[in-house]
């Protein structure tokens with residue numbers, strides 16, 4: 001049986017010469033370890049090339065990277081919003097709609113979960129440290145020191161907990177746990193949720209760390225952490241890639 005082809009969005013240099021499209025190899029390794037074949041989809045593809053590749057991919061991973069243009073969710077740009085690429089935004093927002101229309105399994109990571117949210121009409125905290133700090137209260141209602149979501153520790157080191165909703169969520173079924181320890185390399189996060197999404201995982205400060213499509217028949221799963229950096233040490237991270245590739249394989253063989 002042929003291994004499924006998994007489209008992978010790439011980063012793009014912003015205001016640098018030479019222009020480059022690039023992707024961290026951790027994504028490519030994690031997809032291959034799960035039995036998939038990664039197919040990078042850089043923003044430089046023309047419409048015909050993209051359409052041809054799109055007909056062939058059986059799954060999609062949206063990767064981490066710079067910030068989405070806040071104009072995409074109707075806000076002025078915050079001073080901390082950085083590395084905005086209109087070309088990358090356009091491609092990835094388009095890919096989300098294609099995946100939904102064609103029922104292509106979608107696994108969205110970090111910036112990816114933010115892209116899915118914005119594609120469905122949601123909005124983002126443009127800078128957690130500046131815009132979310134005052135809302136961080138513990139369960140007793142007391143203000144707490146802000147959680148650091150931009151870790152300086154090595155990328156493969158978990159730095160905060162995540163609580164996963166258990167009842168009927170695809171995420172809990174995949175990872176087989178209701179508590180995870182995850183890495184955290186984001187300064188933005190979901191503010192208002194996009195149409196058709198539901199939040200299914202949270203950091204201790206309430207920041208949304210996982211979403212999926214409320215229509216549970218379709219595979220759209222997004223996490224705010226970086227499982228591609230955790231696969232060597234974390235069964236839950238491996239399970240996320242295995243779930244995507246498994247869905248893509250089902251699609252490839254039907």
Ligand SMILES: [Mn+2]
Pocket residue numbers: 149160183184185186203207209224225
């Ligand atoms: Mn985090």
